[in-house]
Amino acid sequence: MDKLWTLHVENFGKIAEADVSISPLMCFVGDNNSGKSYLMSLLWGVLTLGKDIFPKMPSEAKTYKRCENWLRESLNKNRELTEEDLDMYVSWFNELLFNNKKNLLKRIFSYNVEAEKIEIKNYKRNNKIEIKWEDHAERYSVAQTYLKFPKQETYSREQLLRMNAYICWNILMYGIAEPLYTPVVKGRRMGEPVYLPASRTGFMLTYSQLIENSLQVSYAPTMEENTSILTLPYIDFLQLITKFETKNKLTKKNEAIVQFIEEYMTKGNVTTKKDIMPVIKYRPNGMTKEIPLYLASSIVTEISPLLLLFKSDINFKTLIIEEPEAHLHPELQQTMARLIINIVNSGIPVWLTTHSDTILQHVNNMLKLKKHPQCTELMSEYNYDKKDLLDSQDVSMYQFVHMKSNKSKLEKLECTKYGFVVPTFNNALDKIVREVYAFQED
Incomplete structure (x- = not known):
């Protein structure tokens, strides 16, 4: 993934507060009825419906005017976006999220779901991105390191708005969501998650x-x-x-x-x-x-x-799976985990909710195997290859935990030398093991 950002929510359904940083493989684990599917649905909604929150007419809002003035100064001149420039566009998107929050949530959930705050934070890029201008070009285009526009002599405010929306959407969503402006082809999906x-x-x-x-x-x-x-x-x-x-x-x-x-x-x-x-x-x-x-x-x-x-x-650009372990024997749960990692390594981010300690253990095994000094020999012995391995920087793990207030909180789990330790899984397994010893006859 060429960019990273964090979705921040406050008082969203059962979730008191959450910060979720997107990554190639993201796992939500934890208690039942704690908000995992709610938050995953919101992520899907931001990627799928977020392109609809851009205004149809130029705005006089300060956040947008900053973008418009910046673009006017950049017209017909190749220019690299600085961190300050990128933050300016993220701020505009966050204002649009705030103004359209109620309708966005109703569209996603078919119900009036409340959320005090929804915003994108901590935007970072792995590669610089540049705005380019091209003579005789007929349309906008985007790649990992540039946004390209046709060069003109004059530009209307409506054209500047269209270009600004294109810049904003692509710095946030390029490679993980549908393009902003696509030809309408009936019955065809254009990259939606x-x-x-x-x-x-x-x-x-x-x-x-x-x-x-x-x-x-x-x-x-x-x-x-x-x-x-x-x-x-x-x-x-x-x-x-x-x-x-x-x-x-x-x-x-x-x-x-x-x-x-x-x-x-x-x-x-x-x-x-x-x-x-x-x-x-x-x-x-x-x-x-x-x-x-x-x-x-x-x-x-x-x-x-x-x-x-x-x-x-x-x-499609991103794959979201609820409970990939459903109906699977533990052996097939491990196979499912291997499949998910293969999909991630093919270039498609996979975000999932799971209650499977088997899936999580396989993820940990592949993280450890990647760093093992005898990695090549072990891959040969256990019939793995490079597409089965995982790097810890490509995985994020979040645990949902109930609080006394009947709300839930989100905890980001850190990757140790043993992989990710999931307390809710370990506590349940420890309880079962204690009962095994307590109930067995002498």
């Missing part, structure tokens, strides 16, 4: 009925007419199912992930045929006949959305 919710088996077995009731919910700027009983990330997942389509040719990256899932997890092939609704079927290894998804085991129904996501070659 994918949210795979909990209870995936239930969704996959009833998607036809659920889609029929949910597809009328759009991404309109207001939610006054929305009567959905699902949050927007869940509705987006149902709409994602309608995009599933088995492609004959995949990128090498997607092909490797598909092969891994089918060989080590589903033990068979899951296909989609386009109809009014997608028709999803499963063919176990060694069999020629396909069976309906509802006759397949829970491992197949649980993993099928992830498998079909990569088989469909859908364009």
Whole structure:
């Protein structure tokens, strides 16, 4: 990831205060009903809906005027953005977040959820970024180290607003969210983050009925007419199912992930045929006949959305998974952890909520293996390769803990030489071990 920033919230639902710094692999762990899914939904919402908070007309607000004046001084001159320049654009985005907070939360949760504060803090970049101007260019363009605009003789305030929004969105979201200005292609996703919710088996077995009731919910700027009983990330997942389509040719990256899932997890092939609704079927290894998804085991129904996501070659920048361990035997939970790390190392950030000590232990094992002096020999012995390894700077771990006030707090867990120590997991396991010794007969 070429940039880092922290999402700060105060009095958001059950969460008293939280600071979450984005990273290639991010894990939320901790107590049930403590706000993990709420906060993950908010992150999804900022990445998915944040582009809609930019004003349609130039503003006289001080935060925006600073951006406009800076851009006027930079017109037709290549210029590197300083830390002060970057902070100026983050401040503008935070003001827009504050002004649109109520509507944004209602769109995400289909309900009037309260939050005292939502803002982005601690913005940092790994690479400098520069504004460039190009003769005869027809459109804006962006890369990891530059933002490029067509050179003109004069610029209206409306054009300056459009360019400022482009700068602001890309310094925050380039590489992890949908581009700000994209051609509208009906039925095609343009890079929005994918949210795979909990209870995936239930969704996959009833998607036809659920889609029929949910597809009328759009991404309109207001939610006054929305009567959905699902949050927007869940509705987006149902709409994602309608995009599933088995492609004959995949990128090498997607092909490797598909092969891994089918060989080590589903033990068979899951296909989609386009109809009014997608028709999803499963063919176990060694069999020629396909069976309906509802006759397949829970491992197949649980993993099928992830498998079909990569088989469909859908364009997305970030992957969010709730409870990836659901319905999985501990051995398959370890395999799932290995798959997640492979996806991260392919360049796609993965953010997850989990109650699985097995997944967390595998993460720790790969962190330790990466730094082990006999790494090469151990990789050969245990059948790992470089795409299975993790660097501690690419992982962040957050624990949600209930407080006496009926609120929850967020604690960032530090990576030790043993990996991440998760107190809520360890305390529960210690209690079970004590009971084992107490209850056994002499």
